[in-house]
Amino acid sequence: MTGNVFQSEKIIRLRHLGRSFMTDPREAVRLVPEGLASYFEHAVDYDIDKGWEPRLHEWLGAPWPCPELERGQELWESTGEELEAHGLSFGRHTYGQYSDADAALGRAVWCVVLHLHPAVVVETGVARGITSRVVLEALEHNGEGHLWSVDLPHPFEPGIRAQTGVAVPPDRRSRWSYVEGSSRRRLPPLLRRLGRVDVFVHDSLHTARNTRFEMECVGRVLTPGGVMLVDDISTHQGFDDWTRRTAGTRRLICPSADSEGLFGIVDMCPGARPTAPS
Numbered sequence: 704m705t706g707n708v709f710q711s712e713k714i715i716r717l718r719h720l721g722r723s724f725m726t727d728p729r730e731a732v733r734l735v736p737e738g739l740a741s742y743f744e745h746a747v748d749y750d751i752d753k754g755w756e757p758r759l760h761e762w763l764g765a766p767w768p769c770p771e772l773e774r775g776q777e778l779w780e781s782t783g784e785e786l787e788a789h790g791l792s793f794g795r796h797t798y799g800q801y802s803d804a805d806a807a808l809g810r811a812v813w814c815v816v817l818h819l820h821p822a823v824v825v826e827t828g829v830a831r832g833i834t835s836r837v838v839l840e841a842l843e844h845n846g847e848g849h850l851w852s853v854d855l856p857h858p859f860e861p862g863i864r865a866q867t868g869v870a871v872p873p874d875r876r877s878r879w880s881y882v883e884g885s886s887r888r889r890l891p892p893l894l895r896r897l898g899r900v901d902v903f904v905h906d907s908l909h910t911a912r913n914t915r916f917e918m919e920c921v922g923r924v925l926t927p928g929g930v931m932l933v934d935d936i937s938t939h940q941g942f943d944d945w946t947r948r949t950a951g952t953r954r955l956i957c958p959s960a961d962s963e964g965l966f967g968i969v970d971m972c973p974g975a976r977p978t979a980p981s
């Protein structure tokens with residue numbers, strides 16, 4: 704059964720690749736190696752950190768139970784209501800085959816940004832902008848920091864591109880730079896320009912190859928004490944490979960709120976040694 708699910712996912716990816724050539728050939732070319740590499744992906748049987756939220760707060764030097772969670776929950780609920788007011792549903796598979804961020808990832812992003820007070824936040828993968836909204840609300844609360852979001856809008860369903868970033872209202876956009884294009888193309892020059900990243904959220908193309916690539920790029924400029932949040936880590940080995948190969952990092956394996964997936968959190972300890980890119 705699991706084997707069949709993985710096979711059909713791979714067939715779907717190849718079909719998507721074919722269609723994307725018609726929309727944006729320059730970006731579609733970059734998807735070819737992703738499609739091929741996905742045949743060598745395997746699921747990872749992680750041990751879940753059931754107490755990930757208290758552990759995360761311990762890393763961040765923040766109190767637990769967290770006094771900010773109630774406000775985070777209110778934000779989550781009002782974001783869902785605003786999407787509904789636009790006639791959009793909120794949850795899994797709402798942007799083509801992609802999903803809005805899960806509530807547990809949303810809580811983690813909220814607490815990391817609020818407690819760490821980052822100056823530079825980078826994310827990959829916007830879709831309707833749930834994680835972007837959470838980051839931007841937290842930055843607004845902190846009164847400092849900026850978010851750069853690298854995003855390749857849906858390559859083969861142009862009809863839903865208009866939904867990109869719809870969860871971010873106009874009065875929350877002053878700390879936001881939207882960088883359109885694939886992370887392969889856009890992330891390296893952006894990171895060269897920024898020179899550092901304090902918080903990174905990966906929520907773009909969840910292949911082993913792409914996840915590893917983004918973690919390698921960001922790992923080289925992540926500040927000591929900086930944090931990476933990486934969504935959808937269980938269907939491939941990318942997160943596991945990078946965290947095992949990179950000395951001086953700690954990781955948490957966290958269940959999504961709907962128990963359908965896992966996300967990972969990495970803490971870059973001072974003196975961590977990132978690997979060279981593959």
Ligand SMILES: C[S@@+](CC[C@H](N)C(=O)[O-])C[C@H]1O[C@@H](n2cnc3c(N)ncnc32)[C@H](O)[C@@H]1O
Nearest residue numbers: 803804828830833834855857885886906907908
């Ligand atoms: C899972 S959704 C992002 C969900 C979003 N973070 C949220 O919280 O609602 C993935 C997004 O990444 C985009 N994407 C796909 N491949 C990409 C790539 N190679 N580089 C950057 N973005 C990509 C998709 O079009 C989609 O907008």
